[in-house]
Amino acid sequence: VLLAGTAAVVGGAVSMALGEYVSVSSSSDSQKALIAKERRELAEDPDGELEELTALYEAEGLSRATAETVARELTAKNALGAHLRMELGMDEEDVVSPWAAAGASFVAFLVGALLPFLAILLSPVDVRVPVTFGVTLVALAVTGYLGASLGNAPAVRAMLRVVVGGALALALTFGVGSLLGTGVA
Numbered sequence: 030v031l032l033a034g035t036a037a038v039v040g041g042a043v044s045m046a047l048g049e050y051v052s053v054s055s056s057s058d059s060q061k062a063l064i065a066k067e068r069r070e071l072a073e074d075p076d077g078e079l080e081e082l083t084a085l086y087e088a089e090g091l092s093r094a095t096a097e098t099v100a101r102e103l104t105a106k107n108a109l110g111a112h113l114r115m116e117l118g119m120d121e122e123d124v125v126s127p128w129a130a131a132g133a134s135f136v137a138f139l140v141g142a143l144l145p146f147l148a149i150l151l152s153p154v155d156v157r158v159p160v161t162f163g164v165t166l167v168a169l170a171v172t173g174y175l176g177a178s179l180g181n182a183p184a185v186r187a188m189l190r191v192v193v194g195g196a197l198a199l200a201l202t203f204g205v206g207s208l209l210g211t212g213v214a
Contacts, residue, residue: 030150038142046135053130060124067112079104085115144168162199169195
């Protein structure tokens with residue numbers, strides 16, 4: 030159990046990190062492409078881009094004169110930044126890092142796997158599975174509640190969502206294992 034569990038925890042952490050890296054890399058590539066496109070448009074047609082920015086501020090409720098003033102001043106200070114914020118709702122400095130996301134996912138998986146892993150290792154053989162299920166569901170409830178509370182979101186709903194999702198994942202994993210003939214030891 031120790032060797033299989035260790036392999037599963039490390040394999041799961043690596044898998045999660047790689048999945049996160051691939052996903053965030055795609056998002057990062059898209060963000061970088063949008064920034065490059067905006068930079069190119071500013072270089073090729075600065076007057077058209079200034080007019081576009083003015084129109085965006087007008088659409089937000091500013092008068093034409095105020096919108097022109099705002100667009101000109103922001104363009105003079107940081108044209109790319111002004112266009113990225115107003116057109117795309119982003120900042121050049123906010124491009125996501127695939128490596129940071131992968132590292133966070135790796136660590137989060139390891140930390141999240143620790144409690145169920147310890148529960149299965151330390152529980153008596155005859156109650157190992159139900160104890161691990163229970164410990165895992167309690168940990169999910171606490172995690173869901175704390176995460177929502179820290180984010181000022183409805184805590185009970187978030188907690189229930191995490192517990193129900195976790196319970197389904199546990200049941201599915203147990204069911205697949207049982208179908209494949211693995212014994213509960």
